[in-house]
Amino acid sequence: MHLTTVWFVLIAVLWTGYFILDGFDFGVGMLLMVLGRDNTDRRLCINAIGPVWDGNEVWLLVAGGATFAAFPEWYASMFSGFYLALLLILVGLIVRAVAFEYRGKVDSDQWRARWDVAIGVSSFLPSFLWGVAFTNVVRGVPLNAAHHFTGNLLTLLNPLSLLGGIVTTVAFALHGAVFLALKTDGDLRHRARRLASQLAMVAVAGGGLYLVIVQAEHGRPAADVLAAGAALALVGAVFATLSGREGWAFLATAAALAFVVSTLFADLWPNVMPSSTSAADSLNVHNASSSPYTLGVMTWVAGFATPVVLVYQGFTYWVFRKRLTRADIPGDVRTGGVPTGGAPSGITVTSGS
Amino acid sequence: MNALDVARWQFAVTTVYHFIFVPLTIGLSLLVAGMQTAWVRTDKPIYLRMTKFWGKLFLINFAIGVATGIVQEFQFGMNWSSYSRFVGDIFGAPLAMEGLLAFFLESTFLGLWIFGWDKLPKRVHLATIWLASIGTMISAYFILAANSWMQHPVGYKIDHAKNRAELTSIWKLMTNSTALVTFPHVIFGAFITAGAFILGVSAWHISRKRDVELYRKSMRIALVTTFVAAIGVMVSGHIQGQVMTRQQPMKMAAAEALYHTEKPASFSLFTIGSLNGKKEIYSLRVPGVLSFLATGSFNGKVEGINEIQSDYAQMYGPGSYTPDIPVTYWTFRLMMGFGFLAAFLSIAGLWLSRKRRAPAGRWFVRAALWGISLPYLANTAGWLFTEMGRQPWTVFGLMQTKNAVSPTVGLASVITSFAVFTLLYGVLAFVNVRLILQTVRKGAPSEESLTPTDGVAPALAFSY
Numbered sequence: 001m002h003l004t005t006v007w008f009v010l011i012a013v014l015w016t017g018y019f020i021l022d023g024f025d026f027g028v029g030m031l032l033m034v035l036g037r038d039n040t041d042r043r044l045c046i047n048a049i050g051p052v053w054d055g056n057e058v059w060l061l062v063a064g065g066a067t068f069a070a071f072p073e074w075y076a077s078m079f080s081g082f083y084l085a086l087l088l089i090l091v092g093l094i095v096r097a098v099a100f101e102y103r104g105k106v107d108s109d110q111w112r113a114r115w116d117v118a119i120g121v122s123s124f125l126p127s128f129l130w131g132v133a134f135t136n137v138v139r140g141v142p143l144n145a146a147h148h149f150t151g152n153l154l155t156l157l158n159p160l161s162l163l164g165g166i167v168t169t170v171a172f173a174l175h176g177a178v179f180l181a182l183k184t185d186g187d188l189r190h191r192a193r194r195l196a197s198q199l200a201m202v203a204v205a206g207g208g209l210y211l212v213i214v215q216a217e218h219g220r221p222a223a224d225v226l227a228a229g230a231a232l233a234l235v236g237a238v239f240a241t242l243s244g245r246e247g248w249a250f251l252a253t254a255a256a257l258a259f260v261v262s263t264l265f266a267d268l269w270p271n272v273m274p275s276s277t278s279a280a281d282s283l284n285v286h287n288a289s290s291s292p293y294t295l296g297v298m299t300w301v302a303g304f305a306t307p308v309v310l311v312y313q314g315f316t317y318w319v320f321r322k323r324l325t326r327a328d329i330p331g332d333v334r335t336g337g338v339p340t341g342g343a344p345s346g347i348t349v350t351s352g353s
Numbered sequence: 354m355n356a357l358d359v360a361r362w363q364f365a366v367t368t369v370y371h372f373i374f375v376p377l378t379i380g381l382s383l384l385v386a387g388m389q390t391a392w393v394r395t396d397k398p399i400y401l402r403m404t405k406f407w408g409k410l411f412l413i414n415f416a417i418g419v420a421t422g423i424v425q426e427f428q429f430g431m432n433w434s435s436y437s438r439f440v441g442d443i444f445g446a447p448l449a450m451e452g453l454l455a456f457f458l459e460s461t462f463l464g465l466w467i468f469g470w471d472k473l474p475k476r477v478h479l480a481t482i483w484l485a486s487i488g489t490m491i492s493a494y495f496i497l498a499a500n501s502w503m504q505h506p507v508g509y510k511i512d513h514a515k516n517r518a519e520l521t522s523i524w525k526l527m528t529n530s531t532a533l534v535t536f537p538h539v540i541f542g543a544f545i546t547a548g549a550f551i552l553g554v555s556a557w558h559i560s561r562k563r564d565v566e567l568y569r570k571s572m573r574i575a576l577v578t579t580f581v582a583a584i585g586v587m588v589s590g591h592i593q594g595q596v597m598t599r600q601q602p603m604k605m606a607a608a609e610a611l612y613h614t615e616k617p618a619s620f621s622l623f624t625i626g627s628l629n630g631k632k633e634i635y636s637l638r639v640p641g642v643l644s645f646l647a648t649g650s651f652n653g654k655v656e657g658i659n660e661i662q663s664d665y666a667q668m669y670g671p672g673s674y675t676p677d678i679p680v681t682y683w684t685f686r687l688m689m690g691f692g693f694l695a696a697f698l699s700i701a702g703l704w705l706s707r708k709r710r711a712p713a714g715r716w717f718v719r720a721a722l723w724g725i726s727l728p729y730l731a732n733t734a735g736w737l738f739t740e741m742g743r744q745p746w747t748v749f750g751l752m753q754t755k756n757a758v759s760p761t762v763g764l765a766s767v768i769t770s771f772a773v774f775t776l777l778y779g780v781l782a783f784v785n786v787r788l789i790l791q792t793v794r795k796g797a798p799s800e801e802s803l804t805p806t807d808g809v810a811p812a813l814a815f816s817y
Contacts, residue, residue, distance in 0.1 A: 043817065046817045047468075047817055050464070050467070050468055050817050051464040051465065051467065051468040051469070052461075052464055053464075054419065054460040054461075054463065054464055055457065055460040055461040055464055057423075057460070058452060058456045058457050058460050058461075060423075061423065061426055061452045061456055062449065062452035062453055062456070062457070064426050064427065064430075064452075065426060065445065065448040065449035065450075065451065065452040065453075066449045066452075067445075068426075068429070068430065068437065068441055068444070068445035068448055068449065069441070069445030069446045069448065069449040070445070070449075071441075072437055072438055072440075072441020072442060072445055072517075073438055073441070075430045075437055075441060075445070076430055076434035076435075076437040076438045076441065076759075077434070078430065079427060079429075079430025079431045079434065079437075080430060080431055080432075080434035080759040080761060080762050081761075083431055083762055083766050083770070084766060084769065084770075086427055086431060087431075087769070087770045087773060090423060090424055090427055091773060091777060093420070093423050094420040094421065094423065094424070094777060094781070095420075095777075097416055097417075097419055097420035097423075098416050098417055098420050098781060098784070098785075100416075100817055101412065101413065101415075101416035101817070102413070102416070102784060102788060103817060104817045105413065105788050105791075105792070106788070106791065146760075148434075148760060148761040149761055150761065290441065290442040290445065290519075290520075291442050291512075291519040291520065293519070293520055293521065294442050294443070294445075294446055294519070294520045297446060297520070297523045298446060298449060298450075301449075301450055301453060301454070302453065305450075305453040305454055305457075306453070309453065309457045309461075312457075312458075312461055312462070313457070313461055315465075316461055316464060316465055319465065319469060319472055319473065320468065320472070
């Protein structure tokens with residue numbers, strides 16, 4: 001297999017990993033105020049993703065870095081072309097990262113409520129915009145002969161891409177609800193399950209419509225089977241959630257996301273960013289790629305590092321495999337400092353300057 | 354004002370801001386790992402309390418460092434797409450490796466550390482903070498290797514048909530002499546940052562006679578760290594200066610506003626005169642010191658701006674190859690000046706805290722508190738110096754900054770993103786400082802709060 005193919009596949013894998021892993025984080029974030037009725041519930045939600053969300057987000061950084069290293073032209077055209085959309089995504093990711101960390105650090109209802117809103121909005125923004133961005137990549141965007149994006153923000157906000165945004169939003173919300181049903185217990189688990197079964201039906205309808213249009217207008221027949229796989233996985237998710245098989249439901253939503261990303265990448269190939277203005281100006285794996293030497297080096301590094309990463313990330317999931325319950329969330333223990341204790345013997349406090 | 358100017362401002366603001374948090378993360382992670390190691394080995398609760406207290410501050414700082422780091426990776430493509438096209442074959446590799454080999458390590462093991470207190474065996478849990486800390490340093494190496502390639506391109510060839518630089522040796526890229534001298538300089542700087550931070554906070558607590566034993570211990574760790582790191586920064590900086598003089602003589606000439614080649618060249622501690630140093634009214638000079646900084650010998654020859662400029666005009670074609678002299682001149686002095694002050698502070702502190710003394714004198718506490726800012730100022734000045742001093746180049750000798758910007762991103766877009774980031778970062782700075790201050794005031798957790806009560810461990814003590 002040609003190295004450019006390897007890297008096309010690898011980047012598809014990285015995005016798949018990102019959508020599956022950060023997808024449920026986004027979902028949990030969006031549903032925080034929907035499913036979390038009180039502070040304990042919300043802390044339960046956040047702590048369910050707490051140990052893993054940051055590691056999940058690295059999949060994006062690596063997907064971005066890999067695109068830069070393997071297909072610099074693609075990276076340059078996409079990131080400069082989708083400028084304002086990426087700006088909003090970045091704002092979302094920044095706010096979300098600090099929100100998780102800061103929310104619990106001040107004991108005030110108002111403080112927490114603000115960060116709850118921040119978590120919801122900042123989880124929604126990337127969820128929606130990644131759908132918009134990827135649909136646009138598959139649809140094609142105006143690129144000139146120098147591979148510069150010649151459209152504007154409105155070019156990106158076409159009906160199909162907006163539908164794509166809605167689909168990823170719903171899919172991530174579903175994925176997050178299923179994750180919460182799998183990782184929590186008690187009332188929250190049941191509410192998450194109920195919501196998941198409802199979201200699953202919306203996802204089947206919306207995702208089905210989206211994939212049919214994408215395949216009809218921009219797809220290749222060979223990818224139809226992947227699209228069908230996505231639809232089947234979503235239907236499977238509906239049944240699994242309805243019958244309370246949370247583990248299966250999570251696998252099903254993960255598979256659905258994997259199938260959707262695979263469909264889009266299969267439709268793209270061998271392009272990485274087709275030009276909607278002139279097919280000759282399209283970016284493909286050949287004219288966008290790095291030199292064989294760089295691709296070779298990166299293949300070695302990825303081949304060595306990826307299995308190791310998978311092992312230790314897997315280890316994290318295994319360590320935190322237990323369901324969380326409200327009993328696991330301690331009350332707000334005041335861990336104040338030690339009050340004036342003076343100096344233990346043997347220490348001279350020298351004062352006076 | 355055009356898109357290029359705004360893009361440069363945005364890069365400066367977002368990068369300087371990001372690098373406020375990075376050094377403390379690097380330094381503090383290792384010190385916290387050390388404290389936890391002391392706890393695991395001795396089982397003394399005081400080390401656990403230290404780990405928890407400094408660890409909490411580390412995490413607050415880490416969160417914002419991570420958040421602002423994402424922008425860095427995206428920004429190259431967004432604002433500097435021509436740069437990305439030209440260097441992607443080379444520059445993308447260390448960035449991708451940083452993600453694969455460092456970011457995954459840091460984030461995953463930090464997640465395990467934060468949440469794994471009562472889930473992992475003691476020693477495995479200890480290993481997680483060490484791995485996270487090692488991750489921060491690997492990360493630093495890769496990004497410095499990438500930056501060093503911009504300062505001193507090695508292991509590449511130019512593909513004229515594709516109009517880009519291509520990697521020919523990953524080994525040369527990773528062992529670039531510039532990277533090898535920059536890495537220790539940055540890492541030692543990070544330890545001064547962490548040292549001064551712990552020193553300031555500890556001094557404040559000691560002056561309030563709170564938890565004196567814990568803060569005295571912390572202070573000693575901080576003082577030794579700062580002192581050793583300060584020596585490391587000076588030594589590595591000195592070697593770095595000589596490497597830089599060979600690779601980018603213009604940067605060293607600009608650092609002194611030295612217009613004419615001199616042998617030996619004196620170093621001015623400060624100058625009163627015109628900003629670009631062309632007219633000098635008064636300057637306090639130390640003979641031979643610039644020669645020493647640039648060449649390692651007090652009698653070495655240091656080339657002047659005018660001579661280098663005319664050489665470069667011949668090599669690269671007509672144009673100005675001189676960086677902004679006042680900025681380069683002053684950031685160089687500020688970097689060293691603030692660094693020396695931090696070193697003096699650590700020496701004073703080591704003396705005052707000798708033989709288990711806990712210094713609480715008003716002047717020392719005040720100096721230690723202000724001292725927290727010294728490494729930050731030095732770090733910032735250092736980066737401004739090395740990046741501004743490279744101008745007009747983005748990649749030295751290969752690509753100028755004015756040709757690196759995204760050609761199709763309009764002024765309005767860049768202004769929007771610059772405004773959004775500046776505003777957002779401003780708000781985050783406010784929240785972050787507030788949280789740090791609050792956590793500092795609260796002090797280290799009591800021993801009781803860390804020991805199991807009623808048979809129930811204080812589960813998820815670190816959790817969200």
